[in-house]
Amino acid sequence: MFNVEITFAYRSRRDGWTGQLDESAVASAVYGLLGAWKQNGQLLPGEFPRTIMRTCCRVVATCPETNSLEPRYAGKDVREATAALAESGLREPTWRGLGEDLDSPMVDKCRKPKWYILSADCLSNAPPVQCGECHEPIPLYRLPSSLDRGRILYWHYTFRAFDFIQLGSGAGARFALKQMADSNSFLSRDGREICRAIEKATGVPTYYYLQRVRPRSLAAEKKSTCPSCGRKWLLAKPLHGRYDFKCDHCRLLSNIACSA
Ligand SMILES: [Zn+2]
Ligand SMILES: [Zn+2]
Helix, strand or coil: CEEEEEEEEECCHHHCCCCCCCHHHHHHHHHHHHHHHHHCCCCCCCCCCEEECCCEEEEEEEECCCCCCCHHHCCHHHHHHHHCCHHHCECCCEEEEEEECCCCCCCCCCCCCCCEEECCCCCCCCCCEEECCCCCECCHHHCCCCCCHHHHHHHHHHHHHHHHHHHHCCCCHHHHHHHHHCCCCHHHHHHHHHHHHHHHHHCCCEEEEECCCCCECHHHHHCCECCCCCCECEEEEEECCCEEEEECCCCEEECCCECC
16 A cells, blocks of 8 residues: 555635635545545545645545546545535645555455455454455455445444454453354444445455454364354365355355464
């Protein structure tokens, strides 16, 4: 992923602006576009440091690829938020790359992934759909625009929030663990519906990851079966260093949860 500095220059009399610049209107127009870019997968989720300067507003953000902000990836919401900038006294934004982001992986380079995985991790804000072959993340804007990208984004926020809670091992940890591990929890049902929608829109099999943490004995873990259909699902060897179980029938992946 790449860090980028985005500049929202103020309009002047030369480009027809006669109004008074209002800082809160500037902030809401800028956040409107940043939010639309995030929802479309053109920016990674997170907080964006923002500086108000004499002639412009500057924001630093992270995007999946060096060209992620190009208009060809924009959807309707991005186009509308871009058009709304002028009313608040802003020109269309310009950006310059600052270089590779050290805390996030590079995006998937496979031309045609054979399968996808929906999984997340509280320590990474990389896109939650990965290529099944190489496990690198896929920018959401590369998936068909018919998909509800906002729903994928909110599933991602929720999964990461539960992952933070379970890591804290305090208030709410039991609930968070169940949401992530149980194939029938609200979070998993939502994630599995998203997987089905991705598969329907792309024709690419899409698997959902059940993150299991609560330790049991290794022998008990190895005997476990798919929680949805009861078939055997232990893989001969772990996949991508993360998955020990896979059910092709239910499109589920999981890991051995044991303390030894
Ligand atoms: Zn790949
Ligand atoms: Zn199954």
